Amino acid sequence: xxxxxxxxxxxxxxxxxxxxxxxxPHETLDISNSAVAIIRQSGVNYAKIESLAxxxxxxxxxxxxxxxxxxxxxxxASIVVFGYEVDVPSWENVLREHDVRADMKQLEDVFG
Amino acid sequence: MSTAxxxxxxxxxxxxxxFDARPCDNSNADKRGAFFRHSSLRNALVIKTSEGPTGLGTxxxxxxxxxxxxxxxxxxxxxxxxxxxxxxxxxNAKMDHAQIxxxxxxxxxxxxxxxxxxxxxxxxxxxxxxxxxVRYFKVSETEVSELKDILKAKLKPLAAMALPSIGSKIESxxxxxxxxxxxxxxxxEFLAPFSQALKIPxxxxxxxxxxxxxVSYFNREFSKRQTALRGFAEWLVSKPPFGPGVRDxxxxxxxxxxxxxxxxxxxxxxxxxxxxxxxxxxxxKLIQDSDASLFVDYLRRVKxxxxxxxxxxxxxxQALCIHAAIIRETSxxxxxxxxxxxxxxxxxxxxxxxxxxx
Numbered sequence: 222x223x224x225x226x227x228x229x230x231x232x233x234x235x236x237x238x239x240x241x242x243x244x245x246p247h248e249t250l251d252i253s254n255s256a257v258a259i260i261r262q263s264g265v266n267y268a269k270i271e272s273l274a275x276x277x278x279x280x281x282x283x284x285x286x287x288x289x290x291x292x293x294x295x296x297x298a299s300i301v302v303f304g305y306e307v308d309v310p311s312w313e314n315v316l317r318e319h320d321v322r323a324d325m326k327q328l329e330d331v332f333g
Numbered sequence: 334m335s336t337a338x339x340x341x342x343x344x345x346x347x348x349x350x351x352f353d354a355r356p357c358d359n360s361n362a363d364k365r366g367a368f369f370r371h372s373s374l375r376n377a378l379v380i381k382t383s384e385g386p387t388g389l390g391t392x393x394x395x396x397x398x399x400x401x402x403x404x405x406x407x408x409x410x411x412x413x414x415x416x417x418x419x420x421x422x423x424x425n426a427k428m429d430h431a432q433i434x435x436x437x438x439x440x441x442x443x444x445x446x447x448x449x450x451x452x453x454x455x456x457x458x459x460x461x462x463x464x465x466x467v468r469y470f471k472v473s474e475t476e477v478s479e480l481k482d483i484l485k486a487k488l489k490p491l492a493a494m495a496l497p498s499i500g501s502k503i504e505s506x507x508x509x510x511x512x513x514x515x516x517x518x519x520x521x522e523f524l525a526p527f528s529q530a531l532k533i534p535x536x537x538x539x540x541x542x543x544x545x546x547x548v549s550y551f552n553r554e555f556s557k558r559q560t561a562l563r564g565f566a567e568w569l570v571s572k573p574p575f576g577p578g579v580r581d582x583x584x585x586x587x588x589x590x591x592x593x594x595x596x597x598x599x600x601x602x603x604x605x606x607x608x609x610x611x612x613x614x615x616x617x618k619l620i621q622d623s624d625a626s627l628f629v630d631y632l633r634r635v636k637x638x639x640x641x642x643x644x645x646x647x648x649x650x651q652a653l654c655i656h657a658a659i660i661r662e663t664s665x666x667x668x669x670x671x672x673x674x675x676x677x678x679x680x681x682x683x684x685x686x687x688x689x690x691x
Contacts (some may be wrong), residue, residue, distance in 0.1 A: 232621050236486025251494050251620060260496070260508050272414045280482075288634055299496035308547035321487045322620075326550070326556040328606040331563040 224294065227256040227302065231313075233320040238284055241275045242267070243293075243304075250300055258302045267293055267301045276307070283315045297303040334382060335675045337471065338655060340403045342380060343394070343561040345654040348471050349554065350647050352379040352443065354401055370471050373424060378402065379411070379443050379646040383613045383683050389644035391444040403641050411444040438463055441489050447643020448552060452480050460518070460543070480550070481516075488515045491542075495526050518542055534627050541632055544639035551642040557648060562602065565656045569595040574664035588669065590612055590677040596616060597680040599651060601645040608638045648683075 230253035238249045240259055243266065247259040262268070275289045278284040286307045294302040309315065317323065334342075342351060353369035354377045367375045372670035384390040396406035409423040415437050417430040438461075443449070446457040451472035460464050492511035514523050518539045569591050574583055576601045615631035618624050655676045662669035 228622075234486070234489050234620055237490065245345065250489065264548075274396065289448060300493075321489065322484070322613070322616070324483065324556070325552050325616075326559075326611070328555060328557060328602065328609060329563075329611075331559060331566045331602070332602060333566070 222268055224327060226306075227294065231317075232255055233316040234322075235278070235281075235284065235316065235319045236321060237275060237280055238278050241277060243271050243274075245267075247279075252316060254316070255306065256294060256302055256304050258300050261296065261301045267296060267300065267303075268301075277326050284319060287314075296303070310316070318333070334384065334644060334679060336405065337672065338516075338651075338675055338679065339380075339394070341658045341672075342382075342651060343402045343512065345379060345657070347654055349655075350381045350650045352449040352454065352468065352469075352578050354379060359466065365440060366466055367411050370464060371428065371433045371436050373426075373428075373435055379506075381447075381449050381643070383644060383648040383651060383679070384686070385610065387640070387644070388683060388686075389640065389647055391440075391446065393440065404584055408665055412439040413441055413445040415441050415444070429464075436461075438467070447547070448551070448641050448646050450550075450646075452477060453550060456636065482674065484549055485512055485516045485551055488512045489614075490616075491515060491527070491531075494530050494625065495523075516546070531632055533632060537636075544636040545632065547639045548608065548612050548642060551639070552612070554646060555609070555642070557606055558653070561653050562598070562649065565653060566595070568645070568656065568660070569598070574669075576665075583670075587673070590670075590673045593677050593680050593684075594652065594673070597648070597684065601648055605642060605645045612638070635668070648680075651679075 231251050232251040234251050235249065238252065238277055239246045240257060241247070245262060245265050247262060249281075250258040250290070255281060270291050270293075274277065274288040276284055276286045276288065286309055289306045289308050291303050291305045294304050296302070338366055345351065347459075356367045356375065368595045370373055374393070374395070374543055376396060378394045378396070380392045380394060382392055384392075391411040392408050392556075393411050394402070395407045396402040396404065398404045401691055412419070417428065417433050417437055419436055419442075420433055421428050439458075440460050442452070442457050442463060446454055453471040455467060455470040455472060455477065489508065489512055492515050495511055496508070506657070515527070516518050518524070521538075524538045524542075525535070527542070530536050531541075534540045573579075573587055575584065575587075581688055614636075615627040618627045655672055659672050660667045662672075
């Protein structure tokens with residue numbers, strides 16, 4: 222995934238969604254279907270992914286997924302962005318369902 | 334508000350507009366203590382009503398017979414800033430200030446919170462550090478915990494705005510810590526970078542961010558009422574509930590009473606929808622483009638929106654309670670017509686009061 226693709230893809234924010242990178246749990250800031258922004262931690266070499274990464278969440282089981290492939294995209298003072306792939310065909314639906322805006326429904330014009 | 338309306342609201346059990354502060358009777362097993370300590374206030378019920386120049390009032394109702402509120406009682410308006418003297422003046426009696434100070438503080442919180450929705454009210458008491466028996470709030474621990482998690486999670490993009498200022502000090506789960514601090518809103522030093530980044534005047538940071546959390550909560554509350562409101566909207570334009578031979582003036586009056594109710598309900602539902610649209614689009618932009626400009630703009634009006642939504646919710650709940658009472662009556666009978674007339678009148682009066690205040 223390119224930076225441009227990340228900018229265009231729908232982003233989701235999910236409470237409690239973590240990602241394990243090189244054996245270190247990281248909190249996610251936002252996530253799209255193919256890129257995830259995580260909170261940077263000192264002492265982790267983000268340029269070299271050494272072990273199998275995975276998403277995990279204590280409260281939402283469908284989010285617990287191994288990551289098939291992961292590549293470094295960019296790094297800022299406090300966040301790191303990775304492109305990734307998971308083997309879940311409806312992954313974006315899973316993300317949408319757990320997004321913090323899932324309960325924020327547009328009111329319908331019931332008075333027509 | 335008419336006595337009939339008041340009785341319907343008190344009996345409705347609608348937790349977002351009626352807070353029952355009466356202690357349980359002896360048959361109830363929970364044995365909770367009194368909410369208000371002073372004996373004069375022990376059997377009080379608190380009601381959010383659509384009245385007064387701001388359109389949202391908080392009325393303390395003291396029934397003559399605590400086991401039968403329909404027998405009437407006396408009421409007083411609670412204000413966001415109250416004194417013991419004001420309470421004494423309402424009761425026309427001298428009271429021990431040390432004894433009523435705590436109750437006055439509770440009345441202020443009830444008046445300041447724009448809705449009596451149990452989660453919001455319980456949260457308001459917690460934030461104010463005023464200890465109360467939580468069993469008075471009709472919300473389970475599980476529901477409180479779930480709602481807190483949902484609302485806290487929404488603060489994640491905001492908390493992330495403070496990250497660059499913290500830089501290399503970031504530690505594991507730091508974002509979670511920031512979110513919790515942002516939820517608690519009790520650390521002025523921590524909030525300073527937010528005031529700056531979000532261009533909120535320093536002395537308004539806590540109120541502004543609390544109002545943002547409140548609007549987010551209201552979005553759920555309004556969505557939950559959509560189905561009931563649709564039923565009410567359909568009733569307001571349905572075929573009049575009269576048999577053949579009804580007098581023309583009865584029919585005309587019925588329609589003349591339905592119209593202002595429909596107009597008012599439509600207007601507040603649309604206004605609430607517009608608030609949520611602005612709220613959601615500014616939040617979406619923050620998440621999707623990491624662009625806070627729209628969000629910063631929105632924050633300038635969020636406190637007013639929070640109060641307006643409280644008022645809209647009170648009007649909607651009042652109307653839904655009255656509508657429920659109307660449809661319990663035999664279709665088209667005199668009592669149902671009177672209830673509709675009173676609802677229509679109260680909406681006209683509220684509208685006139687607001688116009689006069691403006």
